[in-house]
Amino acid sequence: xxxxxxxxxxxxxxxxxxxxxxxxxxxxxxxxxxxxxxxxxxxxxxxxxxxxxxxxxxxxxxxxxxxxxxxxxxxxxxxxxxxxxxxxxxxxxxxxxxxxxxxxxxxxxxxxx
Amino acid sequence: xxxxxxxxxxxxxxxxxxxxxxxxxxxxxxxxxxxxxxxxxxxxxxxxxxxxxxxxxxxxxxxxxxxxxxxxxxxxxxxxxxxxxxxxxxxxxxxxxxxxxxxxxxxxxxxxxxxxx
Numbered sequence: 345x346x347x348x349x350x351x352x353x354x355x356x357x358x359x360x361x362x363x364x365x366x367x368x369x370x371x372x373x374x375x376x377x378x379x380x381x382x383x384x385x386x387x388x389x390x391x392x393x394x395x396x397x398x399x400x401x402x403x404x405x406x407x408x409x410x411x412x413x414x415x416x417x418x419x420x421x422x423x424x425x426x427x428x429x430x431x432x433x434x435x436x437x438x439x440x441x442x443x444x445x446x447x448x449x450x451x452x453x454x455x456x457x
Numbered sequence: 458x459x460x461x462x463x464x465x466x467x468x469x470x471x472x473x474x475x476x477x478x479x480x481x482x483x484x485x486x487x488x489x490x491x492x493x494x495x496x497x498x499x500x501x502x503x504x505x506x507x508x509x510x511x512x513x514x515x516x517x518x519x520x521x522x523x524x525x526x527x528x529x530x531x532x533x534x535x536x537x538x539x540x541x542x543x544x545x546x547x548x549x550x551x552x553x554x555x556x557x558x559x560x561x562x563x564x565x566x567x568x569x570x571x572x573x574x
Contacts, residue, residue, distance in 0.1 A: 348499075377562055379562075379565075385567065386547065386565045386567045389564070392562055434500075441488075442505050444490075444505070444515065445549075447501075448499060450499060
């Protein structure tokens with residue numbers, strides 16, 4: 345059974361600082377996704393990582409994937425308050441047409457002015 | 458605007474009273490799925506559908522039913538709700554993971570918060 349572990353679960357950081365969220369998964373995967381969720385809102389897709397060594401960047405966020413280590417990272421550069429949210433990684437497994445996403449438990453990020 | 462629409466957004470009801478949460482997508486997506494989100498557990502898949510009239514169980518299907526009579530709609534039915542089904546529910550859709558659209562993310566609705574008393 346696939347397990348997805350994220351850490352840290354909670355992260356409080358000052359504006360302007362850098363930090364990394366880690367996502368480890370236990371078995372071979374087809375794809376890895378990062379989502380953002382604001383309080384009371386839905387999940388917004390941030391990145392889709394398709395293959396080993398994939399790196400995607402959008403603004404102050406950069407995601408990478410190492411399929412050999414079964415590890416993805418979400419790096420935050422020079423954090424700003426607008427990035428406060430809960431971030432989820434999700435691993436996709438396709439099986440006879442099912443596109444099952446297994447989610448990590450999320451990292452609640454709070455950016456302090 | 459491309460979207461997944463869920464209704465209702467909030468519902469408080471009592472044990473045993475049948476309810477339906479509707480989900481509709483306007484993107485002509487083949488694949489649709491239901492998840493529930495609980496604190497400390499992340500999101501877990503309840504049911505999924507690969508196309509019209511094709512549905513199957515996810516990880517936590519007990520106490521739920523679904524149907525897919527039309528491509529755009531995928532309602533979640535709780536025939537006899539119980540308090541352990543109190544949760545935040547999300548519907549999601551995607552075009553499918555075929556070669557034509559590899560890696561497309563699943564699009565999520567805004568969520569339905571259910572409280573079963």
